[in-house]
Amino acid sequence: MASHPSRLEDGGTASNVISYLAGADVALSVSMTSLSTLVAPLLTPILTLFLAGQYLPIQAWDLFQSIAVIVLTPVTLGLLARHFLESMVKKCLEILPVISVITIVLLVGAIVGKSSDQLLVMGTAVMLAVFLHNGLGLCLGYGVGALAGADLAQRRAMSVEVGMQNSGLALALASLHFSPLAALPAAFFSIWHNISGPLLAGIWSRSATNKPRLR
Secondary structure: OOOOOOOOOOOOHHHHHHHHHHHOOOHHHHHHHHHHHHHHHHHHHHHHHHHHOHHHHHOHHHHHHHHHHHHHHHHHHHHHHHOHHHHHHHOOOOOOOHHHHHHHHHHHHHHHOOOOOHHHHHHHHHHHHHHHHHHHHHHHHHHHHHHHHOOOHHHHHHHHHHHOOOOHHHHHHHHHOOOOOOHHHHHHHHHHHHHHHHHHHHHOOOOOOOOOOOO
């Protein structure tokens, strides 16, 4: 888990930081992030084919290969580097989040720049879809947790994990396999969920039970 509050870059680790700031169950948040990372190469192509296959030509195997490279390769290299080059990694820990933020900003800027004409026409609809997707995800995670009998900290963690998505991965996949226009929602989401997440964490952190559960 990323333990530094400045690491609000995207998706997975950002949700762990938001969970910590929100007084949520951080251990559950990290577990959900790890599980979603591991199953992403398998489930994302299947769900994309099932949900969008009737509208677009979907190459599920190509999606699987891209996700494996984008998600699993950096994770594997990171684990190996942390194990074999621990002293060097520790020296770079402060700068790595900054590099991540800059990368996401450049990706978002490139996508928005390439789709500027369509943005003028579709911008409102895309933003509305992003707001609804994020808001419904936050509510769905919290609601399912409540129905399952989870305690407050667990419900908060589930809300954050469902509501905050790996938009960096979405940006990459949409750009590689579809078009810059298809990546536009992910670009907006990348910005918005790093606004809504901290806002929600700020509200929850003011409550009486605001101490995060780390174990």
